[in-house]
Amino acid sequence: MQDSQKEPRLVVETGLDLRVAEIIEPTLDAMDFRLVRVRLLNQNGLTLQIMCERNDGTMTVQDCEAVSTAVSPVLDVDDPIDKAYHLEVSSPGIDRPMVRKSDFVRWSGHLVKCETSVLLDGRKRFRGKIVETDENGFTLERDQPAYGEEARVTIPYSALAEGKLILTDDLIRDALRADKLAKAQAANQNGEDDE
Structure with missing residues (x-):
């Protein structure tokens, strides 16, 4: 089996969700996390949900905080979302x-x-x-x-x-x-x- 971190996703986003995924994936890769899914949801105003995990399938609260801290400035620089939003980083569950x-x-x-x-x-x-x-x-x-x-x-x-x-x-x-x-x-x- 190939290196699971580099294994491509079969199911990928479209539109703005895909743009966000393309922006954050290099940061996640550098931190040894795998992106599972990105969704922009109309909940709590506007929520950007980023679902990711470590290569072994684990994801702690501290991991969620670390990912959030790392991707926030990357998203601020690229600024793909033209409205205020809440960032939510989670495990796939x-x-x-x-x-x-x-x-x-x-x-x-x-x-x-x-x-x-x-x-x-x-x-x-x-x-x-x-x-x-x-x-x-x-x-x-x-x-x-x-x-x-x-x-x-x-x-x-x-x-x-x-x-x-x-x-x-x-x-x-x-x-x-x-x-x-x-x-x-x-x-x-x-x-x-x-x-």
């Missing part, structure tokens, strides 16, 4: 958007809902468990196929318009386990660096 091939590999075995940009099997919306991934796409085992539909559907990454994990007890358990493991590995790494 447990029921995260699926934006890279590695997301589908990492969360294989979990429920996802997704939308495609083209019709597949006569539809664009799918929901099911990720049962297989390869370089070109992923296969879902549908949890409630309609009469006459195949239980499995393979979705090419090139057709993916949007994807998101569905919150389940299994997902919460696995996400907490992965977070605990990542924190232990980071603590071990820091301990080795101190020696």
Whole structure:
């Protein structure tokens, strides 16, 4: 697998959201964070939501503060948004958007809902468990196929318009386990660096 930090996103923004992403991504890369998503929302006046994570999938409150402190001046210089806005930096959360091939590999075995940009099997919306991934796409085992539909559907990454994990007890358990493991590995790494 390629360096996950440099792995391109399958789902990218358009318009002003894309412009903001292009402005902040070099700063995030330099800090060893991966951009997940940028959204300009009409909430609380105007809110610029930046969702990102470390390469190991973790994101602490301190990480959010560090990213916010780093991207604010970059956005002030480029000034892509011509109105006052609130900056909100967050982790992708447990029921995260699926934006890279590695997301589908990492969360294989979990429920996802997704939308495609083209019709597949006569539809664009799918929901099911990720049962297989390869370089070109992923296969879902549908949890409630309609009469006459195949239980499995393979979705090419090139057709993916949007994807998101569905919150389940299994997902919460696995996400907490992965977070605990990542924190232990980071603590071990820091301990080795101190020696």
